[in-house]
Amino acid sequence: MRHPIHVTSEIGELKTVLLHRPGKEVENLTPEFLHKLLFDDIPYLPTIQKEHDYFANALKNRGVEVLYLENLLTEVLSSEEIRLQFIDQFLAESKSNVNGARETLKEYLLSFPTDQMVDKMIAGVMKTEIEEGKKTHLYEFMADHYPFYLDPMPNLYFTRDPAAAIGNGLSINRMREGARRRESMFMEYIIKYHPRFAKHDVPVWLNRDYEFAIEGGDELILSKSTVAIGVSARTSARAIEKLALNLFKRQSDITKIVAVEIPKSRAFMHLDTVFTMVDYDKFTIHPAIQGPDGNMRIYILEKGKDSEHVKITERSNLTECLKEVLGLDEIQLIPCGGGDVIASAREQWNDGSNTLAISPGVVVTYDRNYVSNELLRASGIEVIEVPSSELSRGRGGPRCMSMPIMREDI
Structure with a gap:
């Protein structure tokens, strides 16, 4: 198997x-x-x-x-x-x-x-x-x-957050809020004892007993070599650095962690509530996370001088950073709600940027975010809409509600 x-x-x-x-x-x-x-x-x-x-x-x-x-x-x-x-x-x-x-x-x-x-x-x-x-x-x-x-x-129907698959292993996360902290116990026991997983000795890159919080909604696997992680209201810089150190020590495929700082607010809970990947070179984004000229605080973590340190370099522009780490000449950022001051705020609140890609250029979204969905289609993305009048009340979209554990390589 x-x-x-x-x-x-x-x-x-x-x-x-x-x-x-x-x-x-x-x-x-x-x-x-x-x-x-x-x-x-x-x-x-x-x-x-x-x-x-x-x-x-x-x-x-x-x-x-x-x-x-x-x-x-x-x-x-x-x-x-x-x-x-x-x-x-x-x-x-x-x-x-x-x-x-x-x-x-x-x-x-x-x-x-x-x-x-x-x-x-x-x-x-x-x-x-x-x-x-x-x-x-x-x-x-x-x-x-x-x-x-x-x-x-x-909050348990948001299976994305308690644990996240990275390569052939998992981060089993310490959740920020006490109301959610028990959730990652479930995945801890499943990985350790369920016959589907137990016999494979699945590596756990970061366990839930680590003292600083990290949540799966902030963990995005950009490529085989690069993981983006949001520094957010729910994920700490200390946890990101610890996860990076563990990954660099225990495997060789992932060589870069891109730490992206986003505003710490209820609306911008995780990185995937404001930014998701929908195709090889296309991403959704909520424009409000960017400063003038697209500037943000972004840090690339790589192997340091020894196993206890990481090398940290700073970037300021998300578009240029993505082109750099993915080796692309151009990328397209698709703005939630078209960047309109009302539509973008409304649809981001209803998880217009929280898409679940099921293959390159094919995504699942909430039907209520019709402005964002039409923009995705205009950009060549196939959009599968699901009803969302009640699901959206929990402040999470299709990506939040899903924990992928197996994807084909691209």
């Missing part, structure tokens, strides 16, 4: 992708706790599931193998030993023991069949679910104060 992880570009033909179908966790959002759980609105579950199914089917119709995160984890946890280990770690990272309910919650989770237990961990456990006779602490009786023992994980 060929190696189960292989991603050497953003645009190579997509063969296998990892998704998570939104579930009860999005119904456990309430206005009071939206900010804590990193949402701006509450999706309508039946519709968001229909839209997600449409997205998955659009990929399947193009020959893409779709794997579901929850199914892989269920298969991993079919082993009682691993299931108990996972529950203990999950409860510890949920800080359940701080409130003294750990054993009660463990017993409750183990009362479910494995697939339902996984769904319950994702959906969250409410205080009202535990029978009164098993409650021994005052806070447990105060569901009106805070309703959850275990917080729901509504």
Whole structure:
């Protein structure tokens, strides 16, 4: 069997992708706790599931193998030993023991069949679910104060962020926000224990126990030799440098990391919310990330004088930097919303720049971003639109909702 992880570009033909179908966790959002759980609105579950199914089917119709995160984890946890280990770690990272309910919650989770237990961990456990006779602490009786023992994980359908495939390995990421930090546990267990991956000894370039944050939405594989990473609200320069050092030590194909600083704001959450690759020489971009004359703060990291240092050189122009690292004479930047002051801001908020390339010049986008989609088509890109009235409420587009694990080389 060929190696189960292989991603050497953003645009190579997509063969296998990892998704998570939104579930009860999005119904456990309430206005009071939206900010804590990193949402701006509450999706309508039946519709968001229909839209997600449409997205998955659009990929399947193009020959893409779709794997579901929850199914892989269920298969991993079919082993009682691993299931108990996972529950203990999950409860510890949920800080359940701080409130003294750990054993009660463990017993409750183990009362479910494995697939339902996984769904319950994702959906969250409410205080009202535990029978009164098993409650021994005052806070447990105060569901009106805070309703959850275990917080729901509504961001999990953005499978791009907890881990990212780079070459034949992965970064398993420490997420910036506490509301998302448990998510990368799922991929950690899948890679370590699922038979599809475990026997291949998949290299982990950076693990989730590293103290500085990095998220997959900031990691873009420009070519076999070059990775672009956003320095953003969710990804730190320290993590980028550590990942670069590890890559340079442990493999030889990737020789450049391009660190691109973007404004740290909710609208510009990750690099892929403002910039994606759609063809060999074409990229989407939100014009607001560039300064006068296209200037930005960009740094190229390469092997340094020894294994503990990187060589850092600065660039200021994104177009020129991309031409340099990709060996191209010309590139085309396709502006989100056509660069119009209203349309570009509106469509970027609705992830107009967050495209998922499934082969060179073929992308999946949200249907609501009609200005950007028509510009892509005018630039020779085939656009596959998916419905997005509810999916877009989570502030992530088709790239955010997908974790490619296998692409053909270009």
